[in-house]
Amino acid sequence: MMRLILLYLLLILPAATMAQTIVTGSVRNAQTQQPVVGAIVSTNTGQSTHTTPHGEYSLTIPSEATYLLISHLGFIPDTIVIQHGHSIVYDTQLQPRQLILPEVQVQGYETNRPLLQTAGAISIIDNEVISRSDESSLVRAVNTVPGVRMDERAPASYRISVRGSTLRSPYGIRNVKLYFNGIPLTEANGTSALNLLDAASIGSIEILKGPTASVYGAGTGGTVLLEPKRAKLGKELKVGTTIGSYGFRKYNAAASIAAAKSNVLVQYTHQQSDGYRDQSALDRKVLLISPEFYVSGKQTITSHLIYSDLYYELPGGITKEQYDQNPRQARGGEFGSVKQNASMNQESINVGLKQEYRFTDNWSNTTAIYTLQRFRDHPFNTDYERNASQEFGGRSSFTFNSAIGSIATTYTFGGEFQRGLEIAQTFDNNSGAVGALRSDNEVTAKTGFIFGQAEFELPADFILTTALSLNDTQYGIKRLQLATTGDYTFTKDFDAVLSPRIALLKKLTDQISAHASISSGFSPPTEEEILTSDGALNANLQDEKGANYELGIRGYTLQSKLSFDVVGYYFRLKEAIVSRQDASSVAVFRNVGSTSQKGVETALGYTFINDPASLVNLTKLWTSYTYSHFRFKDYTIYKASEQKEIDLGGNKLTGVAPHTLTAGLDVATKLSLYFNATINYVDALPLTDENTVYADSYFVAGAKFGYRKTIAQKLALDIFAGADNLTDETYSLGNDLNAFGNRFYQPAPERNYFGGISLSYTLK
Known part of the structure; x- marks a missing residue:
């Protein structure tokens, strides 16, 4: 048997x-x-x-x-x-459904939760929003977000303001922390070179508004999380070109392969423009290599390499009279932009490596390291600067899932460290040529923090989050030569600062949640604010500190057709840093007491049609509105002409519009045709701390029309054309605040057009 x-x-x-x-x-x-x-x-x-x-x-x-x-x-x-x-x-x-907010995963605050389960003011910009225009920059995409404004003072010269944070940013991005692929993009010296990236390199953006120092270190303005573009499933070759007004042309080529165990994208873009204004040409080449390897169910390794070769000219600010007479002119006079060849020549390479490893079902770790090399050749209106930077850093965080009785808990803790060395030399600018040496400096910047965070899933659908970080920053300046003062060594070591955050979220229904939070943050001066471009040492400048109180509600209703996200906040900033230009156009910085910043941010979207079988298969209308009631407190300046102190307490915050509104319409058809339209309104805003000069309000509109078709499941074709500033407004996108000689204005292009074609071929 x-x-x-x-x-x-x-x-x-x-x-x-x-x-x-x-x-x-x-x-x-x-x-x-x-x-x-x-x-x-x-x-x-x-x-x-x-x-x-x-x-x-x-x-x-x-x-x-x-x-x-x-x-x-x-x-x-x-x-x-x-x-x-x-x-x-x-x-x-x-394919994601439209407007299903609860399942939109966000990385913000290291929670990796659905958006409806995340307490905080977070806005998401996906690749669809980035590609709504010509992808010449991220400006149009970022400006769809309430509470956030992005300026472009010259092609590739960007500023980002999150709730008024450009107060201290005459140029560049400060007081906002940037990450790329979870790795710091903001350097140890506090500056962020966003212009080394091409808009086509970005897959998605998360913007966290307000102090986020409990998890992301120093910064009272907010945090921007950039994710690189990834390969689509399969093997794909892609080429495209776009041309437009003022000599704009852009070429891109990409090759990618994605399977169950790996995802590799290699992309090259080359963008050029003659510029709308005199002395405003641009030439940028960017190579992105973005591999991702799924080694096992426990381990994922991602990395990136970004090589950027960037040249752009700086037309400079002009007065209101020049602006009205001819907005296309550059700054003139003895130190004119054309005469001095005011421009930026920058070559850089950024390499990052990140590993995510799950030890058990409850324990996991994410560790990232990076290095940066950059060279700058920068003739400015009043001097000539040559800099070489070298930096390395890393970030590591551990996550542990547990329970306290019936309460599920998640603990996250870790740290981040960055160290940068810059060799900075300034010379006389002799009509665009290097002159006599003025100063020679070695600047070392070190910054780091440790953090811990705990999340508790409480009864009655509450989620409580508590977080704390300890932050430290130090600058070391070794002056090798200066014509007036000679050699010296200076160290600025800021006191370590504790930054707490507590947030509570209540899930009201499966479709709606409300959240409240209290957080504090600090922002030390950047190296450029301590050591200004004329070689002056601003040794007494202190870090900003602020507390933020926030209440919001988000969700969707009307059978998922209507989405909404509304946040109200009150932010009090102490030792606020402001900038003011001197006679030689050098920005001078000082602490001014405090500011009171109250605001409301609203985002709404309504999908009228979302039916693949219909002739018109998608019709979506969306809008964002920001109200800002920002005021100076405890702020006095000395006015030499009147020989007395002037109290500016109660004045409107410089560079912030009380009202901004953006709205858009997206339409797609079964015939493969699509249409996008965007309007943007910005209220009048003060250009001086005294509130004596205002930039006019403006209303601009843009549109894009295209044909997108996949042929035989292999060849994808996208032909498009569009226009910006259809209203033909004369406006300034990136004013120079508190500018000497009343040179406040950086005019944006008048009505302009673009068109292009993109082809991608999928290999089986």
Whole structure:
């Protein structure tokens, strides 16, 4: 009998094995190429599983199973017909549904939760928003976000204001922390070279508004999380070109390959422009290599290499009379921009490596390291600067999931460190040529912090978050030569600062949540504020400190057609840093007491049609509105002409418009035609701390029309044309605040046009 049983097993087991098929694969977001966690993979015969934190799955199915159903809330389900064999791999991309806010995952505050479960003012800019225009810069995309304004004083000369943070930014990005692929992009000296990136290199952007120092270190303005563009599933070759007004032309080429275990994108872009104004040409070349490897269900390794070769000219600010007479002219006079060849020549390479490792179901770690090399050749109106920078740094965070009784808890703790060395030399500028040496400095910047955060999922759908960080910054300046003062060594070591944050979120329904938070932050002066471009040492400048109180509600209703996100806040900033130009156009910085900043930020979206079977299959209207009631407190200046102190307490905050409004319309059809339109209104805003000069309000509009078609599932074609500033407004996008000689204005282009074509071919 035993022999018969053994013989039966020997005969039946191979048959049973032959009747089983092992299906493995991955599930990714078709727009962002990020893994879809927790997707349900099921068969018509009842077998099912969920995707891992890396979007992977494995499922053994019987021979009678005919199809797989892959589904996840917030995505359109996908069905795959099974081709039976011993082992089959299916890699799937799910298309996100429109406006399904609860399932939009965010990285903000290291929570990695759905947006509806994250307490804080967070705005998301996906690749669809970035590509609504000509992708010449991120300005138009960022300016769709309430509470955030991005300026472009000259091509590739950017400023970002989050709730009024450009007060201390005559140029460049300060008081806002930037990360790329989870790795610091803001340097140890407090500045951020966003212009080394091309808009086409960005896959998505998260903007966290207000102090976020508890998790992201120093900064009272906010944090911007940039994610690199990732490869689409399969093998793809892509080329494209765009041309436009004022000699604008852009060329791009990309090759990518993505499978279950890897995702590699290589992209090159070259953008050129003659510029709207005199002395405003641009030439930028960017190479992005963005690989990602899914080593196992426990380990993911991502990295990036960004090489940037950037040249852009600086037309300079002009007066109101010059602005009205001819907005295309550059700054003239003895130190005119054309005469002095005011421009920036910058070559840089940024390399980062990040590993995510899950030790157990409860323990995980993310560690990132990076290095940066940059060279600048910068003739300015009043001097000539040559700098070389070298920097390295890293960030590591651990996450532990546990429970206190029935209360699920998540603990996150870690730290970040950066060290940078800059060799900075300034010379006389002899009509665009290097003159006599003025100063020679070695500047060392060190900054770092440690942080801890705890999240508690309380009864009645409350989520409580508490966080704390300890931050430290130090600058060391070694002056090798200065014509007037000679050699010296100076060290500025700021006191370590504790920055707490506490937030509470209440899930009101499955579709709506409310949140409240109290947070504090600090922002030390940047190296350029301590050591100004004329070589002066601003040794007494102190760091800003502020506290923020916030209340918001977000969600969707009307059968998911209407989305809304409303936040009100009150921010009190002490030792606020402001800038003012002197006679030689050098920015001088000082602490002025405090500011009171109250505001409301609103984002609304309504989808009228979202039906792939309809002739018009998508019609969506969206808008964002910002109200800002920002005032100086405890601020006095000495007015030499009147020989007395002037009290500016109660004045409006310089450079902040009380009202801004952006709205857009997106339409797509079954005939592969699409249309995007955007309008933007900015209220009049003060250009001086005294509130004696204002920039006029302006209203501009832009539109893009295109044809997007996939042919034979291999060739994707996109032909488009569009226009910006259809209202032909004369306005300034990036005013110079408190400018000497009343040179406040940096005029933006008048009505201009663009058009282009993009081709991508998928290789099987």
